Amino acid sequence: MNEAASPYLLETRDIVKRFGGLTAVDRVSIGVRPGEVLALLGDNGAGKSTLIKLISGVYKPDGGSLLVEGKDAHIESPKDALAAGIETIYQDLALAENLDVGANIFLGRERFKKRLGFIRVLDDADMAKEAKTVLDRLDIRIPSLKAVIRTLSGGQRQAVAISRSIYWKAKVLIMDEPTAALGIAEQRKVLDLVRTLRDQGLGVIIISHQMYDVFEVADRIAVMRRGQLAGERLARDSSPDEIVGLIVGSETVTRR
Amino acid sequence: METAKHGTAPGLAGGLRSFLGGRWVVIFLVLEIVYFSFTSKGFADFNSVQILLFYGTQVFLLAVAELFVIITGGIDLSVGYILGFASIVSIKIVNALVVAGLPVPAAIALGAVATLIVGLVPGLVNGWLVAWLKVPPFIATFSMLGVCHGVSELVINGVYALGMPQMAADIGNGYILYKAPHLPFVFFTPPQVARRTPVLELIPNIVIVAAIVIAIFAFVLARTRFGRHIYALGGSMDAAVRAGIPTKRRILQVYALSSFLASLAGVTYSFMYVSGKADAGASLLLDAIAAVMIGGASMFGGSGTVGRTMIGALILAVLDLGLRMAGVPTFNKYILVGVILVLAVIVERYLPEAQLSISEERK
Amino acid sequence: MIGSSGAKAPPLASPLVRAIARNWSAAFLLLMLVVFSLATPNFLSITNAQNVVHLQTIGFLLAAAETFVIITGGIDLSIGFVMGLCSVSAAKLMQLLMARGLPDATTVVLASVVVLLLSLLPGLVNGIVITRFKVPPFIATLGMWGIANGIALKLCDGFPVAGLPDLLPRVGNGYLLYVLPGNFLSFFDKPPDFPDARIRELWRLIPFSLPFIVAVLGFLAFRLSRTAFGRHTYAIGGSMDASIRAGIDVDRHLVKVYVLSSFLAGIAGVFNVFQTGIGNYTTFNASYEFFAVAAVVIGGASLTGGKGRVFGSAVGVLVLAFLENGLAISGVQPFYRYIAVGVLLVFAVVVDKLFPDLL
Incomplete structure (x- = not known):
């Protein structure tokens, strides 16, 4: 260096x-x-x-x-x-504990798909896929992307919080x-x-x-x-x- | 999924518990129906189901209203009196429009719509108080309860609001489909047949209206950004704020929505009973909250779904009708609702978490 | 008193403003009394004041009950129906004892004592459900709301329980002093030979309920502000965590608070029988528990816990009572009362938010 x-x-x-x-x-x-x-x-x-x-x-x-x-x-x-x-990860992580990994990574910046041409629907599959990409990139293993944050360990939560920042181009x-x-x-x-x-x-x-x-x-x-x-x-x-x-x-x- | 939970005990007991978690409400409902089918004559009958849904309409709507608010971690004590207020407003407006010379169908349609718009006001005030003035939801909505009660009584001067065009009563108590013997199916209008002819009546109008509205809100909660945001802010206000969710606006919207559903319940009430009174929905608050809690939502917010809330409401409706048909005084119902409410929360705590992630729930 | 809100920066308000903010409900009460006295000639009289206070005995008891619970950060929605249950069961028990041929006085005393003991039960159940099974107080007491109401209705079939000893209302509505101005003065009861025709000239002073409620509230205020029990109540509401770490048996204490609450509701129920001479179930739209909560909040408590005073809540009860009474006497539609309560409540909370460090 x-x-x-x-x-x-x-x-x-x-x-x-x-x-x-x-x-x-x-x-x-x-x-x-x-x-x-x-x-x-x-x-x-x-x-x-x-x-x-x-x-x-x-x-x-x-x-x-x-x-x-x-x-x-x-x-x-x-x-x-x-x-x-510049992304900051505070000790309390600021994750919504009742939502799953994908929902948290995209919280406030959700992705949508169209139904019947005009109804905007949350695209959970896409968000989960993207979440997986970023988790893989960082070599983070989480038992299920559908797991709500509450069920994850402290380290896994930290990893999700970090992935969230990384995904948004920190x-x-x-x-x-x-x-x-x-x-x-x-x-x-x-x-x-x-x-x-x-x-x-x-x-x-x-x-x-x-x-x-x-x-x-x-x-x-x-x-x-x-x-x-x-x-x-x-x-x-x-x-x-x-x-x-x-x-x-x-x-x-x-x-x- | 279950295995990822905090170490559910393995083995038979653990297996049973994880099987029951999330399913016990459904099992309870089925057991309840089976029980009443044996004890109450005529309970296991298609018509009972229609009656149950018909008289349960207001509670179903209020329960959904309460669910949205409870997911945000709040409570709306005013829904019952908003219902009463709306029942009065609906009658007053429809009658005024008829007097003003509007054709009856137009008066009814316009009156209902106008009531629903007026009915947004209490919710907007609630939301403003809670989100901007930081008044605790309990206080804000209790105050609104008082205001709605007072305003309602002022409008009707302490008595009932009575009278609606016959057409409104027909809509409120009519069915979608009728079938008389030897006649084809007809929509909306009862066939002209001799008295005592057995006419098959299918699906009360009110029930279908409520069902459509509830389905829309179930969709909104599970599949839209709005729904996702209110789960998020109920789960962690901090996380929601830092994620850039407009939390104040969302809270305002939730209370407005709650008030809208309560007003809709009030409109259905005025059509069904052709009367309006201030305390029309006063005793329904317990049922609405109980339905949400039995459906597994948490008082602290962040969880609960429309489907499960409806199961909770059905448990209460079946209980009510079953006891009535068995000739048991209704007093017992209050005791049972109280017991079931507390037990539901306790059971929910001891069984493995029923709430899967929101997206999981749908599958 | 306790430093739970000490972390917040002190607001830059003058001592006068702060004093008014702290006692705004008392100030409001005074202002209201003055306005009503000027506006309506019938308002300012000893009789009217006595009546209002006498009729609010139940309100004072329920608000005191709610004060303790709210200071711990909880809520007790069951007190209204527990009161009704106790009223009905006391009356039923008296009927039973009378049928057994017991003398009136024995009947009344025995039934009251038994019901007061029974009134501990709902609170015990609430407390255990809340502490042992971790059910939120709102839900636990809402459950008890339904249960107490159901049992009360079952006991009385939805009708008031009548046919009780005459002794009851005589005691419940008795006065310490009976005075015919310029003529005579008698204690505890009007002279036996007093003609009914002249009863309107008689002054009745100090209803029995007044010394009774002052004593009860005084005792509770003492418990809350001067004893370890009270200190722990505030501590739990201020910080559950800190209380546990300080070695307070929080669960036990909470059970005691809910038992106290339900016991006070029991007293209110028994008092109700004395006052009306019959057993009354609580009707659905009576909303006793909500008005109790309202009085407590107007009296300066915060629903988040850690804050509140017994006499503050009593002032809250008086505010609500004189508001209703004054409006009624002035000929204003009574329904405005509900609206006024709503506005006052919101005002109370906003004051609380603006001056977070006031106790």
Whole structure:
């Protein structure tokens, strides 16, 4: 991977967000390239969530800029972010648990067929077929596409949520604690899925507390502390100790 | 499919349970019919079926109305009094049009349509209160219950609304097909024969109207984007909002639809009984909600189908007619409905989930 | 009192506005009393006020019952018919005991006690169905709605149960003080030799029901605001999860709340026999449970739970009662009452939404 040469897919430049007197995000510049996994770490209250919400259009920045594929992106709402190809998967996944996999992937953007020439009818078969295509592409196995989400495991749900973003042409995928609520085996599957996404050229930003996950999948690690970027490391050149040092802010860590 | 559920116990018991899940309502209905066929003289008869459907019309319509609302996770307490309101409005408008000099058929048709349009208003207000003002459905629709009750009584000054052209009563109590001995089948008009001649009457008009409307709404719920959206927002409001579904508008539409069906029930009531009163549908609320719950829907929203709701309504209708024919006082019905309602919800909880995915259900 | 809604940002409203918002129903009640007093000469009288309060004894009891249930985030739709069932069964029991030749006083006391004990049952069933079988309160109590109604109708065949001891209405409609202005004053009953012809000149003050209901509501308000039972009731409504983790036996507590609710409905039923002298089943369009819910919501509770006060609900009952009474005296069609209730309810909820941190 040639980090220096490849341009950022998504980039923040000196982005700032204030809440009253508190500066939650203070001139932070990070970026993720296509085919790269960036892990975002930091203690509680370090500003990770705020930064993510800035990127996904939930908050409007008070300063700095947001660039998508090198161009200034005007992201004012979550809708704008989605239109720019930035998909965020929150911990609660936002799936309709009572509907099946296909219905969820197409929720709000349903497909139709015509009956009697004028009656628009949901085309469940087509939606299921498309769902299968995207699941296959990501190598996700789900017992039945007709299964309602409620009957799926946590990892399978995560996979459905991810497939949903991928199907709708996400360029950058932001995942908030994707493995937090999962068993060990499921965690591995989700991490495998993250690698698959990376190999297919997506930029992935992962927020995680699990140091193991981070070193398992991340190419680069950005650490936030008190709203600022405390440091950025290449995963292969760093160590959990060093990252922990950045998170808690001990100055004994050797800078490179 | 069943095996993908949360580890249904294997073996005979598990097999039985998974067989019963989703089917027990049908089995219960069949058992009920068999039981009454033995205990109530004349129950197992084609005419009983027609009577059962005829007198059940209002509950069937209200149950579908309630189903849509319950799928969104709401409740509509006003349907009974909207029915009453519509029964009064229907009579008032039809009579006014006749007085104004319109030919009777036109007056009836126009009156019915006008009532259905007026009948949308309570639902639109309900929907606005629930979706925009965030008033809990229980409160919003209870308020509407009061308003409909009050307005109805004001319109009729505390008595009944009476009188309709004979033609309306004929439509309301007539059948699609008649067959007298030695005469051909005739549509809509009873044959002129001597009294006491056995005339075969087939399918009450009201029943066919209700059946068509219910079939349309069953289709809307199962096969259209509108139906899919209300399942989604009932299952997870959050997911629906983030998927870009116009949730407020959908909720408004659902309450309007509920109010429309209740008004239709009111119009059928005015045609059947040639009278209108404020509390015409007051006691039907329990039946409507019970039918939906027996049909396996969840109070929390996101599940339920028209077909299963109709089975629930049939269970109640069979119970009602069976008890009447057996000469049991109707008081017992209330007890039984209460017990069945609670048992249905409990059974639903202990049997493996009956609700397959919506698309699965159709096959 | 509890910080369930503390997470929301406090609205930027002045203390005065907040005080009015918190007590808007009481303010509305006062305003209404003033308007009716000015508009109609007959409204402002001790007799009228006493009558309204006396006739609302049942309303107060049912609203108090519903208050506890609604604070837990539940609802009890069965109280109206449980009340009817208790009224009818108390009357039936009295008939039976009288037929056995028991003295009137014994009959009345015995039947009342037995029925009050029986009135615990519907609540116990509701509570168990809701906690043990996880049936939503709406459904469980709607089931009981049908069951109680059916049993009541079965017991009385759809007719009021009459032929009870005369003692009942004398106690139920008795007053503490009887005064003939400038002449005499007697306690508990009019003087035995008082001529019927002059009965209209007699002032009757403080119906027995008044100290009774004040005592009951006072006790319940105390339980709700000053005891662990009340605190747990709020906690469960605020956060079921937190309550479980705090070690509250939530299921047990909910059963107690539904039993309390049904017991209060039982008291209302027995009181109904005392007041009317007969056993009355509840008619379908009486909608007692709905008016109780309405009073509780107007009194400041929220259907999502965690919020509500016994005396707030009592104010809600008074708002509804004086509204009906005032309209009737002013000669307005009584049907406007239903409409007014609807509008008030929606208003109550909107106030609740605008000031989410008020308790």
